[in-house]
Amino acid sequence: MIKFFNKKSKISWKITILYALMFIMLLFLINFAIYFFLSNFIDDNIKKNINNTSEFVISQINNQEENNGEYFNAEILQEISRSEENVFFRILSPEGEIRAQSRYLQEMQVPITAQITEFRSGNRRIAVRTINLADYSPATGYLQVVKDITFEKNFLDFLILVLIIAAAFGALISVFLGYFTTKKMLSPINKVTETAREISFNDIDRRLSVKGPDDELKKLALTFNSMLDRLEKAFKKQKQFVSDASHELRTPISVIKGYVDLLNRWGKEKPEVRDEAIEAIKKETENMKQLMENLLLLARGDDSELIKNEELFKFNSLIKEIIKEFKLLKDDVKIEFEEKAEIDFWGDKNLFKQLIRIFIDNSIKFTSKNEAIKLMIDKRKSEKCLVIIEDKGQGIPEADLPHVFDRFYQADKSRTRKKEGSGLGLAIAKEIVESYNGEVDVESSEGEGTKFTIVLPINN
Incomplete structure (x- = not known):
């Protein structure tokens, strides 16, 4: 991750990774919410089913007349189990011995607990609640209401797997879509970069093509073109200025050179030639000095540095x-x-x-x-x-x-x-x-x- 966020990383990759991270976080929150609410919904239904069935069985016990201490036999429990899907019963004596039970619970070790508890029996996942009959009826002993919740729990496990796979595919898709979308959106910036890299002094008249919606990138292209217009104008002025300055300086320099040659040939022998040459050189030197001062004044004006007292x-x-x-x-x-x-x-x-x-x-x-x-x-x-x-x-x-x-x-x-x-x-x-x-x-x-x-x- 650090590799993508160092100073040399492309902005397209940075945006893509950030976009992918935000999308993954959003998927995680959505998946967590889906699993959390479904899991709670299923657990609440399991508890409600067990509690409702427990109340029904206790009411049936209370309606039965005493029959030599036996309240329910296995057949009666089996009949109730058929009416309640995946719910089974076991009646224990006060000492914990089995008095009656559904055939599904044969050979199954069921823990005795007052709260609804989940446990495993082989590949099966079971929820059980143990009720003290003395708290609800004249009968003694315990009633165990057992519900097979294998399907519900397997569904939740499968849901987790599906959500993880969906999140993984979503993350990959977000990376690819984010990369191509970002690359498409940033293409005008790449064009600006390429144009800026390719433009030289000789082809500064090139401009970016300004098309598409009136968004920030179009404004960037317009600003870049405006900058190129100003640069082109400045370069042309500079080129003309240098050309004109060279032309203006060429004449006095040529005059000075001519009089220096004249001095070299005749100055020692003819005083009038010497005086004429010195006067001309002095005049041309003054002209060049004035020209340089004027150029300096204009240069200061161009740089907004015109000195004022x-x-x-x-x-x-x-x-x-x-x-x-x-x-x-x-x-x-x-x-x-x-x-x-x-x-x-x-x-x-x-x-x-x-x-x-x-x-x-x-x-x-x-x-x-x-x-x-x-x-x-x-x-x-x-x-x-x-x-x-x-x-x-x-x-x-x-x-x-x-x-x-x-x-x-x-x-x-x-x-x-x-x-x-x-x-x-x-x-x-x-x-x-x-x-x-x-x-x-x-x-x-x-x-x-x-x-x-x-x-x-x-x-x-």
């Missing part, structure tokens, strides 16, 4: 500070800021500074020097902060709109190839907004400009 700050003042910085860096930048509400916001000031910078920088890249970039901040009745960044730049083609927040995605490859950036800015912005349970939306028409709308719950 939160405080209460004035959102309006933060935007004004950012606009001032951009105007100091680029004199020709035109940014108009409309304040429709004063917003006090609880959050990471540096993250939101990076957020607004990303959208302004993105608008500057695709807006001509003569056009102004418009910012607006407002407060909705639902206690939400609304920030809008709008430009009149070249816009985004309709086919590219659903992908503008994807990592490394650049809407127009031919026009953005010369632009600065790695295609991670908008992805980072979306990550920051969603980390505060906010929403970001984009509206754009090619050649007419772009509008980004940020909605953030106010948590102050």
Whole structure:
């Protein structure tokens, strides 16, 4: 039994054995109840028959007139025995000598006992009751009422045998039926196991077939398929992310390698070549550093570990500070800021500074020097902060709109190839907004400009 319940045992065997044990216990209780009630019923009938017959014989004795001390002879006892099935009589003197008896009792040693007692005589099983006649009639001596109970006892013995055999067959049938039933019921789990074992990175699009009743196993299959959907989506994103990151890193590394080769050939002889190479390598190194920091920020966001140093700050003042910085860096930048509400916001000031910078920088890249970039901040009745960044730049083609927040995605490859950036800015912005349970939306028409709308719950 221990073998079936160790840690390595199959759950189907464990359920089968438990099912069989419970079924065997149930059979045992049913069989015990059957035998107990039948045995008591038969014993009660035997006792009742002996007692009733004893009363009948005593009444007959009391009705007889005295006849030289003899109350019954063998013929009379035999006649009563014929009227009572398997019941026989013996009359003893006060000294225990036989005065009269049924022929069935000849040569039989019958114990003298006041209580109904069972004993064996050869292959026969007998019940006897001995009555003192002086307690019930003027006569003296003893009356023994004897009943042959061989048939009843053999029936009970046969019943025990039948019940044991039936229990054994029932136990075997319960094991086989339990095993096949359990195996059938657990087959969906086996399919889940086999599918999980067979699925690899290259065929993660496989799914379990979901059929049958709406039970726990079907819910398990649906849950497993849902998990595979999430894994497939994550694997595809990871694969695309690695591919895009490799592509973005390939260019600066190639540039650095080219300038290193240039330095190796001409750097010692031409100072202007050396200075140009050093400046280019420095610039590309900074770009790679920024790219790595952006990748790290996105990775932390994916793992729900975006580090935040939160405080209460004035959102309006933060935007004004950012606009001032951009105007100091680029004199020709035109940014108009409309304040429709004063917003006090609880959050990471540096993250939101990076957020607004990303959208302004993105608008500057695709807006001509003569056009102004418009910012607006407002407060909705639902206690939400609304920030809008709008430009009149070249816009985004309709086919590219659903992908503008994807990592490394650049809407127009031919026009953005010369632009600065790695295609991670908008992805980072979306990550920051969603980390505060906010929403970001984009509206754009090619050649007419772009509008980004940020909605953030106010948590102050």
